[in-house]
Amino acid sequence: MKSKRYCKTLQLENDPQLMEAYRKVHAPGAVWPEITQGMREVGIIDMEIYLHEHTLFMIMETVIDFDHDTAMTELASKSRQAEWEAYVSQFQNASDSASVDDKWHVMEKIYKMDL
Helix, strand or coil, X not given: CCEEEEEEEEEECCCHXXXXXXXXXXXXXXXXXXXXXXXXXXXXXXXXXXXXXCEEEEEEEEECCCCHHHHHHHHHCXXXXXXXXXXXXXXXXXXXXXXXXXXXXXXXXXXXXXX
């Protein structure tokens, strides 16, 4: 199955206790089911988040015809999404009024290994 990949980055607060709490919020089974369901509904096939120091790196696999801006707008309107964003914002190094797009920055691919 063909897919699109988006890579994003976000800064957490540089506080070991907050970073550990953020890990727990994203542990297997801890993410609210409405959040995962909403992601699937807008065309996100899979998502992984990695942590280095206080920098997060997200890999998001989507359906091939995924339009990032349209999907993120639709996702923001899904059940409990605003509540989830408000909840996780306590861990993130961004203002409380920042949108998801203000926090998570899509990265530019600059290299792909030749096959």
